[in-house]
Each structure stands twice: as C-alpha cells, then as structure tokens.
Amino acid sequence: xxxxxxxxxxxxxxxxxxxxxxxxxxxxxxxxxxxxxxxxxxxxxxxxxxxxxxxxxxxxxxxxxxxxxxxxxxxxxxxxxxxxxxxxxxxxxxxxxxxxxxxxxxxxxxxxxxxxxxxxxxxxxxxxxxxxxxxxxxxxxxxxxxxxxxxxxxxxxxxxxxxxxxxxxxxxxxxxxxxxxxxxxxxxxxxxxxxxxxxxxxxxxxxxxxxxxxxxxxxxxxxxxxxxxxxxxxxxxxxxxxxxxxxxxxxxxxxxxxxxxxxxxxxxxxxxxxxxxxxxxxxxxxxxxxxxxxxxxxxxxxxxxxxxxxxxxxxxxxxxxxxxxxxxxxxxxxxxxxxxxxxxxxxxxxxxxxxxxxxxxxxxxxxxxxxxxxxxxxxxxxxxxxxxxxxxxxxxxxxxxxxx
Ligand code: PMT
Numbered sequence: 001x002x003x004x005x006x007x008x009x010x011x012x013x014x015x016x017x018x019x020x021x022x023x024x025x026x027x028x029x030x031x032x033x034x035x036x037x038x039x040x041x042x043x044x045x046x047x048x049x050x051x052x053x054x055x056x057x058x059x060x061x062x063x064x065x066x067x068x069x070x071x072x073x074x075x076x077x078x079x080x081x082x083x084x085x086x087x088x089x090x091x092x093x094x095x096x097x098x099x100x101x102x103x104x105x106x107x108x109x110x111x112x113x114x115x116x117x118x119x120x121x122x123x124x125x126x127x128x129x130x131x132x133x134x135x136x137x138x139x140x141x142x143x144x145x146x147x148x149x150x151x152x153x154x155x156x157x158x159x160x161x162x163x164x165x166x167x168x169x170x171x172x173x174x175x176x177x178x179x180x181x182x183x184x185x186x187x188x189x190x191x192x193x194x195x196x197x198x199x200x201x202x203x204x205x206x207x208x209x210x211x212x213x214x215x216x217x218x219x220x221x222x223x224x225x226x227x228x229x230x231x232x233x234x235x236x237x238x239x240x241x242x243x244x245x246x247x248x249x250x251x252x253x254x255x256x257x258x259x260x261x262x263x264x265x266x267x268x269x270x271x272x273x274x275x276x277x278x279x280x281x282x283x284x285x286x287x288x289x290x291x292x293x294x295x296x297x298x299x300x301x302x303x304x305x306x307x308x309x310x311x312x313x314x315x316x317x318x319x320x321x322x323x324x325x326x327x328x329x330x331x332x333x334x335x336x337x338x339x340x341x342x343x344x345x346x347x348x349x350x351x352x353x354x355x356x357x358x359x360x361x362x363x364x365x366x367x368x369x370x371x372x373x374x375x376x377x378x379x380x381x382x383x384x385x386x387x388x389x390x391x392x393x394x395x396x397x398x399x400x401x402x403x404x
Contacts, residue, residue: 001032002177008033009078009114011087011107012052013094014042016157017123017166021047024088024169025055031173036061036078038107040094064106075106079113086176087111088149089123089166092134098146099137119179121149121172126162139240147225149175152378153359163359171381178384183227184391189267190228192220193260193274193306195235197253201298202285210356211275213237215322218383219273220245226387228269233259235274253277253303260306264314269394271320272307275356279303308340318394323347324355333366343367344393346374346386365389 008028012021021037028035037052037060049060061069061078073081087094087107094107098118103109111118120141128134129151142148150167167175194216198206213234221242223230231246233256241247248263250256253276264270279300289296311319321342323333326349333347344367348355354376355361362376363386374385 003028003180004032006033006180007081007083008035008176009082009085009110010035010037010052010056011040011085011090011094011110012037012043012047013040013087013089013091013107014045015089015091015123015166016046017089018043018046020166020169021088022051022055024086024172025052027169027173028086028176029056031177033176036082038062038110040091040105040107042091042093061106064104064109075109076113079110080115082110082114083116084176084179085111085114085116085118086121086172087118088121088169088172090120092122092124092128092131095120095122095134095141096137099140117145117147117179119147119149119172119175121166122151122164123166124151124164125158126156126160126164129164130162142221143240143243145243147175147179147221148380150378150380167378171377174381175384178225178388183225184388184395185223185269186227188228188269188394190223190230190269190271191260191263191267192216192223192230192232192271193235193256193276194220194232195237196275197235197256197277197303198251199253199277199280199303200251200284201281202287202289204288207277207280207300208236209275209277211235211237212357213239214357214359215361215379215383216271216273217241218379219271219387221380222383222387223271225384226391231263231267233263233274235276253280253306257304257306257309260310261313264310264317267314267317268398269318269320269390270307270310270314271322271390272310273322274306275324276306277303305340307342311341318343318390318397320390321345324350326351329364330366330371333364337366337368343397344390367393 035056052060152165153163195213196209196211198208200206217239233248282299282301319342325332337345346363346365363374365372
C-alpha cells in the first residue's frame with residue numbers, strides 16, 4: 001500500500017468533474033491513505049457529502065467555523081495534521097482565490113495554514129483555462145510550489161474541446177504516489193535546454209521554430225520532484241520556471257551553446273529538449289532589409305551542435321537527447337543516439353499534431369540495447385515517466401561506474 005500512513009486532505013471545489021472525486025477518494029483510501037474530505041459550498045451542488053463520507057470513512061467538512069467540528073479538530077489542527085492537500089477538481093475560482101491568498105472558506109484557509117505541499121488538478125472550461133487571468137494565477141501558484149496535475153485536453157462537458165479537463169483519478173493517484181515516492185535524483189545536478197532559439201536576420205526579423213518550451217518546463221518540474229538540483233538554459237518562452245530552478249535566458253543557438261558549455265562542468269545529467277536552429281544567417285543586416293527585388297537570397301551557416309559538443313567534452317555526463325521527426329522516427333533517433341554518443345534519446349513524431357506547442361505528446365525512448373514507448377498523454381505525465389526511466393538507467397550506470 002504505497003500511501004500507508006499518509007494523511008491527505010482532499011479538497012473538492014465546484015465543477016462537473018466533482019463526481020470523479022468519489023473515485024479518487026476510493027483510490028486514495030485503497031492505496032492506504034487516511035483521507036479527510038473538505039468541500040467548498042459550490043462542490044456540494046455537484047456531489048453530496050454523504051457519498052464522500054461513505055468512501056473516506058470520515059465526516060466531510062465544509063464550513064470554516066463549525067462548532068462541532070472545531071471541538072473535535074480545529075481548522076489549524078487539521079491543516080497541521082495533513083501531509084498533503086490535494087484539490088481535485090480545482091475550479092478557476094478556487095485557484096484564483098488561492099493565488100490571492102484568500103482565507104474565506106475552510107479549504108482556502110487550510111491551504112494557507114498548511115506548511116506542506118499542495119497539489120491541484122484544475123478542471124474548467126477551456127476558455128476559462130486559457131484566459132490570461134487564470135494563466136497568471138497558475139504561474140503564481142506554480143512559482144509558489146503548488147504542483148499541478150494536468151489539466152488534460154479533450155472534449156468537455158460543456159461541448160467545447162480543449163485544455164481544462166480534470167485528469168483521471170488514476171493519474172492523480174499516480175502523481176500523489178510519486179510525490180511520496182523515493183526521490184530518485186536526490187542530490188543530482190541536472191542541466192536542461194528548452195524552447196526554441198532565434199537567429200536574427202536583421203534588427204526586426206529572425207529564423208525560429210514552433211517550440212513553446214512546454215516539454216522542457218515539464219521535465220524541469222519532474223526533475224525537481226525527483227529531487228534534482230536543476231538549471232535550465234531557456235530559449236525565448238514566456239513560461240515560468242518551476243520553483244527552485246536556476247534559469248538562464250538566451251536567444252540564439254550560439255548563446256545557448258556558450259552558457260551550456262559553461263554550466264555543464266560539475267553536472268551529472270544533461271537533457272537537450274531545445275529545438276535548436278541548425279543554421280543561422282551568415283551576415284546579420286545592420287539595417288532592416290528593405291523590400292525591393294522579387295527574390296532575395298539568404299546564406300545560412302551551420303550552428304554548433306550543443307548536445308554533440310557536451311557529450312564529447314563532458315563524457316562523465318549522462319546525456320539525453322530529443323528528436324523531433326516527421327518520418328523514419330526510429331532510424332533517425334537511433335542515428336542521433338549513436339552519432340552524438342548519447343545515453344538515451346526521446347523521439348517524438350511531429351506530423352500528427354503532437355510535439356511542438358501542444359499540451360500532449362508521445363515519446364519513443366531509445367538507449368543502446370533497448371527502447372520503451374510512452375504513449376500519448378500530457379507533457380507533465382510524460383515528463384514524470386521519462387525522468388523515472390532516465391533515473392533508473394542513470395542510477396544503474398552510476399553504481400556500475402562507482403564499482404569499476
Ligand atoms: O517546446 P515544446 O513546444 O513543448 O515542444 C517540444 C519539442 C517538440 C521541441 C521537444 O519534444 C523536442 O523534440 N525537442 C528537440 C527538437 C529537435 O529539434 O530535435 P533535433 O532532431 O533537431 O535535434 C536532436 C537533438 O540535438 C535535440 O536534443 C536538440 O536539442 C539537440 N541539438 C540540435 C541541434 C543543435 N545545434 N544543437 C543541439 O543541441
């Protein structure tokens with residue numbers, strides 16, 4: 001029972017996904033957790049406290065000042081009791097109130113009074129999720145260490161399609177179990193590139209690609225969760241970095257190369273998630289290129305290969321590459337694994353709407369003598385799975401080197 005002796009407050013806020021909280025309660029209890037359910041007033045419009053009481057084996061709490069409950073375990077005592085607060089579903093309103101630090105109901109008060117981590121599984125209409133106000137709230141919360149589970153993307157109860165569906169209870173259970181699991185990369189120093197690069201043509205134009213930085217940020221978060229000390233060298237992306245991560249912002253491949261080579265010394269693991277421009281302009285025009293001729297020619301020169309240079313210059317580093325392929329995925333990925341002398345490579349097919357600038361992805365992971373498929377899921381879930389796979393290989397290799 002992976003959650004034996006773990007004390008969990010399950011916060012349920014208002015939304016149609018509240019019905020899934022019943023299954024989540026059942027799964028948490030089955031995994032050995034002691035679960036106390038706290039519902040917001042809006043949650044009770046979607047599911048009855050009686051259902052959650054029957055499944056958790058404890059009376060459900062709702063009101064902030066309930067004399068009977070306060071006499072048994074006061075709200076501050078309850079906050080201190082919990083090892084973890086999981087909010088599922090976490091509505092846009094609840095997340096906004098947490099971001100503001102409000103304490104106007106029991107759940108928000110517990111989140112302020114609890115010194116331990118909070119995990120939240122957002123659930124809302126896709127328009128509400130993508131609204132800048134919600135995104136700003138999410139940035140604030142993740143910077144403060146709130147760990148997000150999802151949201152997933154797909155068809156919604158309101159008929160819309162897009163991001164905002166609550167992750168399935170089994171996925172939430174897996175994230176909670178991982179949270180309490182052994183930190184496989186504790187004490188390890190991990191360097192990671194992410195996002196696109198921009199190669200200027202003139203003062204206003206550049207060559208770039210569609211990388212959003214989402215896969216890399218998800219990996220940085222998963223590596224932090226696994227206990228690693230993480231440094232990222234990030235191409236242009238507005239995404240916030242997870243709490244505790246050292247971030248170096250760059251624009252061009254040459255700048256990324258420079259900083260990575262400086263940072264690589266003393267690191268244990270290098271992951272190259274960035275979509276680095278293979279070429280840059282031979283000459284950058286000092287003035288804006290004017291429209292005149294029907295055709296103009298650009299001369300491009302090759303950029304340094306950051307990943308290949310790191311693996312050659314720092315052979316002690318465990319090097320993981322990425323490969324974005326539109327065809328012959330395995331062949332190209334295995335060629336890169338060999339040619340760049342990597343320990344592992346994660347290949348994503350990018351011609352079926354996955355990969356670049358999406359919330360979901362799928363990965364085919366190769367290493368010398370083996371491979372594993374990580375099927376389509378959110379980038380955060382894939383990142384957790386890839387970090388676990390990487391850590392297993394790294395720890396095995398590391399032990400082998402240590403005993404050589
Ligand atoms: O950022 P997202 O929108 O979430 O999208 C994620 C992603 C699709 C960008 C990511 O999953 C991914 O596949 N990243 C690598 C994309 C790529 O351009 O791969 P490549 O096949 O061109 O390069 C192979 C490897 O060499 C990569 O690890 C790359 O970082 C590295 N490389 C490439 C060229 C170069 N000059 N220097 C490098 O380090």
